[in-house]
Amino acid sequence: MPRFNSYFCADMSQRFPRHEKLKSATLISRLFEEGSHLTVFPLRLQYLEIPLPNEVLVQAGVTVSKRKFKNAVDRNRVKRLMRESYRKHKSLIFNNSEQTFAFLFIYLGKEIPSQADMDRSMRLLIDKFLAKRDEKDNE
RNA sequence: GAAGCAGAUCACCUUAUCGCUUUCCGCAAUAGCGGGAGGAGGAAAGUCCGGACACCUUAGUGCGGUAUAGCGGGUAACACCCGUCGUCCUGCGAAAGCAGGAUAGGACAAGUGCAACAGAAAGUAUGUACAGGUUAAGCUGUAGUGAAACCAGGUAAACUCUAUGCGGUGAAACGUCAUGUAAAUCAGCGUCUGAGGGCUGCACGCCCGAGCUGAAGGGUAGGCGGUUAGAGCUUCCGGGUAACCGGGAGUCGAGAUAAAUGAUAAGGGUCUUUCCUUUGGGAAGAAACAGAAUCCGGCUUAUGGCCUGCUUUUUUU
RNA sequence: GGCCUCGUAGUUCAAUGGAUAGAAUAGAAGUUUCCUAAACUUUAGAUGCAAGUUCGAUUCUUGCCGAGGCUA
Secondary structure: OHHHHHHHHHHHOOOOOHHHEOOOHHHHHHHHHHOEEEEEOOEEEEEEEOOOHHHOOEEEEEEEOOOOOOOHHHHHHHHHHHHHHHHHHOHHHHOOOOOOEEEEEEEOOOOOOOHHHHHHHHHHHHHHHHHHHHHHHHO
16 A cells, blocks of 8 residues: 555655645645634644645745835744744644645744744744644544 | 054865756657766846847837936947046145045036025115215225125026937747637628728828727637857966957857756854863854846946955064 | 835925015914904915036936835
């Protein structure tokens, strides 16, 4: 079962390959129209339960407002930090899940955070998301 | 030592772990996995000029529009660069001149316009006072106003004229493959008596030519090429005052697309301030401006060090 | 990525290169009123920034800064 094997690896590893990135413009616009959101300052998660291609559990993207960070260097910096902490913490979501989601992380703050701060808020946000999901499942 | 100006140069480094991305090799039916090699800048920025390249009839004529403006050279080209002349400013000097800097620097003797306040008068120029002068006369000089007033006056980053250049649109160009619907409905115009189109503001000319426009509605918004070896970089020789040119040798240095080049840890180097100090150093902190998006040549703006030269000033010998 | 447009009082707009940049509205103070509103009087407030052309710049030119739009 090679497919299962790769599945298992993706579950456990901290990799963040291309097909797990949210890229489709149509998906993103649907995400904003139909999806719901959670906020743990300075992060906001916009999410939507939706079938995805390529048998992926989650497609995630990150974004930063151009109004908050004027320079491209700073925007790239924040996006890289967000990707990094999502990469570290995404295995929490993948555990015993059958639903597929589209994620978009939005940075709301006005200052560039440290990696440690970013990790902390990402952890809190994902815990909040998991709690909400389980609650919904139980109903 | 400090300040200013000009020029040149670098843009923290090493190792480990976890990741992203391009490419090559191997394995794998695909997905993917393993290994090797590579992965931001001097401004990548602003998009201000000039090209390459692509398409639009190889792009015609006139008007319009627009850009440039001493002279000579460089260049693929330029609003760029080099040299030089003139003008202006600063410093030195008795002066001649010297040094540095700035310079959109054609034409008002083609025409039109404009000139507040002051002043007699700002354009068909010529009044007052004094002096001179005449047959007579603003005929001559001085005074006062103003940025400008014996003069074919000033002003063209005023219209304009002259000379020269410019066809348009920009990689969301363009080519190609795939997916999918509706060759459907209603209204108007037209089918050689020519609708409409040919991505130029207008007119003419030329070419294509059976569909075109509107309403309401439906579908795709994905992949590949273009896309990185080039007016390239390094070095040597020769020519030229210089910008730059010619020749030889060597070399390959990103290619993403909701957009890669990152995170953590340790060590080292640099700088600054504070504290301790046995003057050897130790501890803490900081590290600028900024991120390729078709590619080049410039310009402009942002910005941290280090080096060289010149000028000014201070201190010591 | 490319192509355009616009910056004047707190706000909405004027001003031919020429005395002190004008008007409406909002603000402040006062008059009136038992109080408020309305009305009247007075008052403060601006050319996005920096150079250049000019005797003189909101206006002309250039460079920055900011805001907005269009583009399969």
